[in-house]
Amino acid sequence: MTPYSITTPEAANLLARPDVARLLKPFMRGPRTLSQVAQAQYMRVETLHYRVQQLRRAGLLRVVGEVPRRGRPLKLYEAVATAFVFSADLLSPEALQELSLGKAWLREFMEELERLTGADEQRTVQVSLNNAGALIWGTADELPERPEHPTAYFTQSAALYLTPAEAEELAAELDTLYQRYEGRSGPKRYGLILGLTPLSRPVD
Secondary structure, three states: OOOEEOOOHHHHHHHOOHHHHHHHHHHHOOOEOHHHHHHHOOOOHHHHHHHHHHHHHOOOEEEEEEEOOOOOOEEEEEEOOOOEEOOHHHOOHHHHHHHHHOHHHHHHHHHHHHHHHOHHHOOOEEEEEOOOOOEEEEEOOOOOOOOOOOOOOOOOOOOOOOOHHHHHHHHHHHHHHHHHHOOOOOOOOOOOOOOOOOOOOOOO
């Protein structure tokens, strides 16, 4: 399928915003009413209506029919395509940076992680050398058990000492691991951030 070509900054900047673009997703699957989408997204119809009008003005969404009912009929909206493409030159510098660095997803990930792990309950911080001689920051407290929450896992390290070939191998392994689970259709959404980058700081 050939992607729909976007030529206006207005449309490009809306698609570059995950919080707005994901509201287009249900309409990319087929015609929907505002109430259907609002209910599925756990949001107010009035809030969705504002975004839908933005998407319509930008040429990303169109009215394709009506659902009869007592009183005024409900409009059926549908996305103009299921795939879009546009030049990065159409984006504002802020939108391009947000999109390329995944800042919006990172904010959502960290907000949810903090909510699930109760970062505000942490009372002790431990700084120590691990067996490899790397300096590690972490919590010396056990995180509270929260059986009502789904599994949350987070680790970070600036203490991987690799050759370029080893880093390439690790990146490939991480990509393979992600692809193993991508496309599954479980009942709960999870966020995953995988990142590996060389650091300019010298080996200490």
